[in-house]
Amino acid sequence: MKKLAILVALFVLLAVAAPVQAAKPTEFDAIGNEKGWEKINSSCNTIESGLINDSAGNPITLGYDQFGYNYQAHMFNGTYDGSDRNLDGTYWGDTGDYVDDKLMMKWSDAWLANVDCNKDGKLDRGLIDGVPSLDGISKGWLTNHVVGDYVDTNTNIDPHYTD
Numbered sequence: 001m002k003k004l005a006i007l008v009a010l011f012v013l014l015a016v017a018a019p020v021q022a023a024k025p026t027e028f029d030a031i032g033n034e035k036g037w038e039k040i041n042s043s044c045n046t047i048e049s050g051l052i053n054d055s056a057g058n059p060i061t062l063g064y065d066q067f068g069y070n071y072q073a074h075m076f077n078g079t080y081d082g083s084d085r086n087l088d089g090t091y092w093g094d095t096g097d098y099v100d101d102k103l104m105m106k107w108s109d110a111w112l113a114n115v116d117c118n119k120d121g122k123l124d125r126g127l128i129d130g131v132p133s134l135d136g137i138s139k140g141w142l143t144n145h146v147v148g149d150y151v152d153t154n155t156n157i158d159p160h161y162t163d
Contacts, residue, residue: 042130044117047072052116052123055085060123068103071123072114076105101148110140 045051052060064070067085068078076083080091081099091099113127126133126140133139147162 042115042117044115044124044130045119046115051121053121055122071112074107074109074112074114076103079103097150098146098148101146104145105142107142108140111138111142112140 047060047062050059050061054060054065060071062072064077067076067082067087069076069085079100080103081087081089083103083105084090084092089095089099109127111125113124113132115124115127116122117124117127117130118132124132125136125138128139145162150161
């Protein structure tokens with residue numbers, strides 16, 4: 001009887017503490033952009049809930065925002081200027097020639113998830129097996145792709161570079 005009680009308690013504990021995952025895409029438009037995501041049966045807040053805010057306190061919405069972020073799809077398409085979420089012709093105050101270069105970023109759930117499981121009103125960082133990082137540090141990957149121009153050592157403008 002004691003073993004049965006322990007097994008039942010263990011089963012209940014595992015059922016309650018089951019990990020959650022960030023929503024995965026299930027629908028795509030004609031050119032491959034994500035437009036529909038799986039429904040998650042969890043206690044995590046989703047972007048659709050309207051309860052998750054950006055760093056300025058504005059609600060994050062589905063799709064691309066004015067800066068170029070699509071948090072649901074784990075993507076950014078814009079310029080360095082927009083990547084700091086401040087369209088002011090600078091990148092974190094820097095006015096370098098690269099500020100208007102095209103930047104595309106993609107990241108994993110563990111870098112920045114599209115859910116809020118710890119209920120702090122922000123997207124979770126370091127989400128691994130449904131558990132966000134306690135220290136708020138990203139644990140995943142981020143990939144950047146840059147296209148722009150630059151001035152070489154002879155002050156010639158190279159019309160295009162890709163990194």
